[in-house]
Structures are given as C-alpha cells and as structure tokens.
Amino acid sequence: MDADRALVQAAAAGDREAFDELVRKYQAPIVGLARSLTAGSADAEDIAQEVFVRAWRSLSGFRGDSAFRTWLHRIALNVVHSHHSRASRLRRFFQAPAPDQPPELDAPEAAPDPSDLEGNILLRDAIDKALAAIPQELRVAVVLRDVQGLDYREIADLLRVPLGTVESRIFRGRQRLRPLLEPLRGGR
Amino acid sequence: MLSCTDAAPLIAVRADGSLLDEAAGARLDEHLAGCDGCRRALSDQQSVAAMLRARPLDPVSPQFAARLAERLDGRPGVLDLADWRVWTVRLAPVAAVLLLAASLLAGGAPAPLSLEEWAVSNAGSSSAASLLWDSEVTTDVVLETMVTGAGEASGGPGDVR
Numbered sequence: 001m002d003a004d005r006a007l008v009q010a011a012a013a014g015d016r017e018a019f020d021e022l023v024r025k026y027q028a029p030i031v032g033l034a035r036s037l038t039a040g041s042a043d044a045e046d047i048a049q050e051v052f053v054r055a056w057r058s059l060s061g062f063r064g065d066s067a068f069r070t071w072l073h074r075i076a077l078n079v080v081h082s083h084h085s086r087a088s089r090l091r092r093f094f095q096a097p098a099p100d101q102p103p104e105l106d107a108p109e110a111a112p113d114p115s116d117l118e119g120n121i122l123l124r125d126a127i128d129k130a131l132a133a134i135p136q137e138l139r140v141a142v143v144l145r146d147v148q149g150l151d152y153r154e155i156a157d158l159l160r161v162p163l164g165t166v167e168s169r170i171f172r173g174r175q176r177l178r179p180l181l182e183p184l185r186g187g188r
Numbered sequence: 189m190l191s192c193t194d195a196a197p198l199i200a201v202r203a204d205g206s207l208l209d210e211a212a213g214a215r216l217d218e219h220l221a222g223c224d225g226c227r228r229a230l231s232d233q234q235s236v237a238a239m240l241r242a243r244p245l246d247p248v249s250p251q252f253a254a255r256l257a258e259r260l261d262g263r264p265g266v267l268d269l270a271d272w273r274v275w276t277v278r279l280a281p282v283a284a285v286l287l288l289a290a291s292l293l294a295g296g297a298p299a300p301l302s303l304e305e306w307a308v309s310n311a312g313s314s315s316a317a318s319l320l321w322d323s324e325v326t327t328d329v330v331l332e333t334m335v336t337g338a339g340e341a342s343g344g345p346g347d348v349r
Contacts, residue, residue, distance in 0.1 A: 016260070019260075020253065020257075023253060023256060024253070027248050027252055027253070028245055028246055028247075028248050031246045031248050031252075032243075032245065032246040035246050036243070044246070045248070045249060045252060048248075048252070049252070049255060049256055049259065052256055052260075053256070053259050053260065056260055120244035121244075123242075123243070123244055124243055124244050124246070127239070127240065127243045142240065143240075145204065145237075146204065146236075146237050146240035146241055147240050147241070147243055149241075151206065152201065152206060164197055167196075167197030167198075167200050167201055168196065168197050168200075170200045171196045171197055171199060171200035171233065174200065174203070174232070174233050174236040174237065175229075175232070175233075177236050177240075178232045178235070178236050181236060181239050184239060185235070185239070
C-alpha cells in the first residue's frame with residue numbers, strides 16, 4: 001500500500017496543497033539524491049526543482065503501478081541523466097576533456113564529528129566525492145539502497161533490471177567504495 | 189555448496205540488514221562458516237553500508253518551495269528574472285540573428301551563403317566564423333571576437349591563447 005496514495009490522488013486532481021505536502025516530504029531526499037549522483041554539485045536544487053515540475057505535469061498520468069516514491073525517483077534519475085548529458089556536451093563544446101583520473105579525495109585528516117554542522121558538511125562532501133569516483137551504474141544502485149533507503153525490489157523496478165543485477169551492483173559498488181571511505185572510519 | 193561468486197549478492201543483502209529467504213540464508217551461513225574471504229567481505233559491506241546510511245541529510249534552501257511554486261504557477265519569480273541563464277537561453281536566437289545580420293552587413297556578401305561557405309570565403313580574416321574552423325583557436329577567442337569584433341585580429345596564430 002502506497003503511504004502517499006491519498007495525497008497523490010488529490011494532487012493528480014489538481015490540489016496544489018496536496019502536492020506541496022508531497023514536495024515537503026520528498027524535497028530533502030531528492031536534493032540528496034541529486035547531490036550524491038552529481039559529486040555534490042551546486043546544481044542539485046535546480047535538478048530537484050525540475051524533478052518536481054515534471055512530476056506535477058505528469059501526475060495525471062501516474063497510474064500507481066509503483067509507489068509514488070519509486071516513480072519520483074525514476075523522474076529524478078532521468079533529470080540527473082539529462083544533466084550529465086548536457087554537462088558532457090558543454091565540456092566537449094568548450095574542449096575541456098573529462099578528467100582521466102577520478103576526483104581527488106581530500107578526505108579530512110580526522111573523521112568529521114557528525115554532531116557539528118561543519119563536520120556534517122565535510123562528511124557529506126567526502127562521501128559524495130567517493131561516490132563520484134566509482135562507475136555510474138554502481139553509484140546509482142548503491143545510492144538508491146544505502147543513501148535513499150529504497151528496497152532491492154523497488155530499485156530493480158526503477159532501473160528495470162533483474163533483482164540479482166541490483167544485488168551484484170550494490171556488492172561491487174560497496175567494494176569499490178571501501179578503500180575510498182577508509183579515511184572516514186577513524187571516529188567510528 | 190555456494191561459490192564465492194554466488195555468495196556475493198547474498199552478502200550484499202545481508203550486510204544492510206535486508207532479509208534473505210530461509211533457504212538462501214542457510215546456504216550463505218554454510219558458505220561463510222568455511223570462507224574467511226567472504227566473512228571479511230561481509231564485514232566490509234556492513235561497514236560501507238553503515239557509513240552511507242550515516243550520510244548527513246542535505247539542507248534545502250528556505251526559498252526552495254517558493255521558487256517551485258512560482259514555476260508551477262507559471263509566474264517568473266524574482267530569482268528566475270535574476271538568473272542570467274534564463275535570459276541567455278531566451279535571447280540566444282535574437283543574438284544569433286543580430287550577429288548574422290551584422291556580419292553580412294560588414295562583409296557585404298552579395299548572395300546568401302551557407303555558414304561554412306561564408307567562413308571559407310572569410311578565411312584569413314578575423315571574423316568569428318572563420319575562427320570557428322581554426323582548431324588552434326580557443327573558444328575564449330571565438331567568443332571574444334564575436335563580442336568585440338576584434339579578438340586576436342592583430343596577432344598571428346602564435347598569439348592565440
């Protein structure tokens with residue numbers, strides 16, 4: 001049972017307040033998804049805005065075959081994909097080659113303290129940079145599971161791949177992340 | 189008996205606390221009991237999953253909802269008006285037409301030419317179009333020439349930045 005069903009039905013009928021409620025519920029996760037899939041890009045909020053605009057315009061066609069959360073994440077992945085394509089075209093246009101090396105991980109000297117604001121920012125940035133250093137298909141699977149908290153079946157539906165493929169991508173993604181996140185383990 | 193390759197997806201699932209069905213769980217337990225490497229892999233997977241779950245929530249700017257409401261209601265907000273990217277996109281066709289008209293007037297081309305023919309006919313000159321086909325010229329120079337009409341005109345190829 002989709003916990004958002006009543007709000008989604010009202011929003012699909014044109015109720016803006018119901019849609020605003022959905023926005024309030026999902027804005028932080030969608031901004032987080034955009035940021036963690038774009039190496040902490042400053043465009044994350046713009047991407048999230050585009051996600052909600054597309055969701056609002058397509059809501060009347062949402063049949064409820066999947067949960068609203070899954071559907072919203074699928075829109076978000078499409079918008080992030082468009083963002084990557086546009087960035088790639090611009091890089092080609094301006095003749096700036098994509099970096100051959102993964103972004104350098106300037107991990108903090110000591111593991112950041114999650115209880116302070118600056119520590120939160122450092123920790124989030126370090127995780128996003130580590131995520132940016134692994135292949136896209138592994139990154140997407142790991143972020144959907146471990147950062148966004150979607151279950152394996154939802155991820156398989158969302159990516160339209162078999163369940164075993166999702167499990168395998170998550171295993172390999174975490175394997176690649178382990179040495180990259182090692183400097184953050186100090187305080188744990 | 190499960191191979192390490194077959195155990196990997198099950199390890200991923202167990203590592204984040206998701207439930208395996210009873211039969212798969214039993215096969216994984218049997219494998220782990222005799223495989224140091226997979227026990228280490230399980231521990232690593234648990235550690236990474238826990239760190240990612242602890243990724244702090246992303247702050248969302250207080251204007252997020254208001255900006256979104258403006259877009260959904262079709263009213264350009266102050267922030268949108270101030271966004272140079274909006275105006276760049278909207279004015280790009282106008283700029284292109286003006287640029288083409290100005291270049292045609294300056295060059296006095298008698299008949300319509302394709303952009304490529306026009307650039308070839310201007311080869312050796314300092315027009316932005318001729319620079320477009322020069323692989324040694326950077327985009328900065330092309331843009332500067334488009335904007336100023338001069339760019340690196342006084343210099344030779346060696347002067348190109």
